[in-house]
Amino acid sequence: MDDGRRLTTVAAAVPKSIPLDLAPLLARHRRHGRLAVRIERLPHQARLSRGNNNGDRTWSLTLDDLQDLAYLPPDGSDEPQTLTVRIVSLDGDYAATVAVKDVTVSPADARPVDDAVAAPAAGGDTQGDAGSRLREELAAARAALARREAELADARQELEKARALARETVEAELSAARRGFETELGVRLAAAAAEAETRLERSRAQWQAEQADRLAASEARRSGESARATAESNARRERAEAALAAAQRQAKEDGAELSRLREALAEARASLASSEAALAAAGAAAEAEIGERLAQAAAEASAAIETSRAAWQAEQEQRLAAAEAR
Numbered sequence: 252m253d254d255g256r257r258l259t260t261v262a263a264a265v266p267k268s269i270p271l272d273l274a275p276l277l278a279r280h281r282r283h284g285r286l287a288v289r290i291e292r293l294p295h296q297a298r299l300s301r302g303n304n305n306g307d308r309t310w311s312l313t314l315d316d317l318q319d320l321a322y323l324p325p326d327g328s329d330e331p332q333t334l335t336v337r338i339v340s341l342d343g344d345y346a347a348t349v350a351v352k353d354v355t356v357s358p359a360d361a362r363p364v365d366d367a368v369a370a371p372a373a374g375g376d377t378q379g380d381a382g383s384r385l386r387e388e389l390a391a392a393r394a395a396l397a398r399r400e401a402e403l404a405d406a407r408q409e410l411e412k413a414r415a416l417a418r419e420t421v422e423a424e425l426s427a428a429r430r431g432f433e434t435e436l437g438v439r440l441a442a443a444a445a446e447a448e449t450r451l452e453r454s455r456a457q458w459q460a461e462q463a464d465r466l467a468a469s470e471a472r473r474s475g476e477s478a479r480a481t482a483e484s485n486a487r488r489e490r491a492e493a494a495l496a497a498a499q500r501q502a503k504e505d506g507a508e509l510s511r512l513r514e515a516l517a518e519a520r521a522s523l524a525s526s527e528a529a530l531a532a533a534g535a536a537a538e539a540e541i542g543e544r545l546a547q548a549a550a551e552a553s554a555a556i557e558t559s560r561a562a563w564q565a566e567q568e569q570r571l572a573a574a575e576a577r
Contacts, residue, residue, distance in 0.1 A: 267361035268300060268321035271354070276336060277314070280349050284342035288312040291335040296325040303396060311400060322356050331357045345407035501577075509574045516567050523560065530556070 277286055290299065290310040298304060300321040302312035312320070324332060336352045530552060538545050 267358070268323050269356045269358065269360050270362070271299070271320045271322045271356065273312075273317050273320065273336060273354070276350075276352055276354075277317075277338060280338055280340075283340040283349050285340070286314060286349070287339045287341055287346070288314075288317065289337040289339060291337060293334065294325050294328065294332055297328075297332070298323050324356070324358060324361070329358050331355055339404065345411060346404040347411075348408075505574065505577045508577065509571075512567075512570055512574050516571070519563060519567065523563075526556070 273288060277288070280286060288311075289305075290302075290312065291308070293299075293308045293310060295308070299310050299312070300319070300323065301316035302310050302320075304310055322332075322334070332355070334354050334356060336354050338349045338352070339346050340349045541548075
């Protein structure tokens with residue numbers, strides 16, 4: 252009688268399970284490599300048919316745990332429950348959250364729990380109790396391991412946050428240092444530009460002074476050359492004037508010589524006229540005395556006179572030509 256009553260009570264207390272299919276949620280995130288799942292926001296006394304209980308109302312699952320996964324609601328719960336599914340990527344040095352999804356489970360989808368999941372039947376023996384304790388210890392160990400993994404994941408996330416914060420701090424400091432360096436560089440560049448401008452002005456002034464000195468020297472050389480050219484021109488002009496004066500003197504001398512020659516010619520002609528007059532007188536005197544002989548003598552004298560006149564005229568012409576040539 253007692254055994255029958257116990258069986259009835261156990262059968263009435265057998266919990267229900269709700270199938271939990273999470274594979275579609277992971278399909279779109281397969282590109283992230285190795286994945287794991289963490290179920291959060293479980294109600295008190297709720298559990299899953301697979302995975303590790305973390306003891307903080309969360310449950311950790313591997314991909315193998317997703318097959319035939321079922322949600323076991325708390326006893327006497329008839330309300331739909333919303334669970335948070337966190338998909339974690341295990342690639343890399345640290346676990347990283349890929350996506351967070353909310354999944355609603357409804358008691359309307361509940362079904363009886365399998366024998367492997369259900370509590371042991373009434374009249375269980377000591378071996379069954381030992382197996383239950385072993386399963387509980389194993390579940391507790393898995394929960395502790397899951398908690399450690401969660402803590403490690405949280406620590407890794409905190410480390411990532413710390414690294415990100417440190418990176419941001421370093422980047423901010425680098426940015427501030429860069430701005431300070433750019434400001435200092437701008438000041439130095441401005442000072443260098445001012446100094447270069449000053450040097451350029453000094454160089455320009457020095458170059459202008461050198462150009463002025465060179466121009467003055469060139470002008471001096473040009474003035475000296477002009478003076479020398481003027482002196483040489485004056486000297487040439489003086490030499491030309493001297494030559495002209497000499498030529499004029501020579502011309503005067505030649506003119507005087509020509510005048511003397513002309514006077515000699517006139518004297519010669521006068522002498523010739525006198526000679527002719529004397530000859531005429533002699534001829535007239537001799538004509539009376541000697542007729543024919545005078546005529547002959549006159550003819551000879553005329554011939555001699557003509558010859559002498561021709562020679563004298565030729566000589567005078569040569570002298571005149573020489574004087575004209577001089």
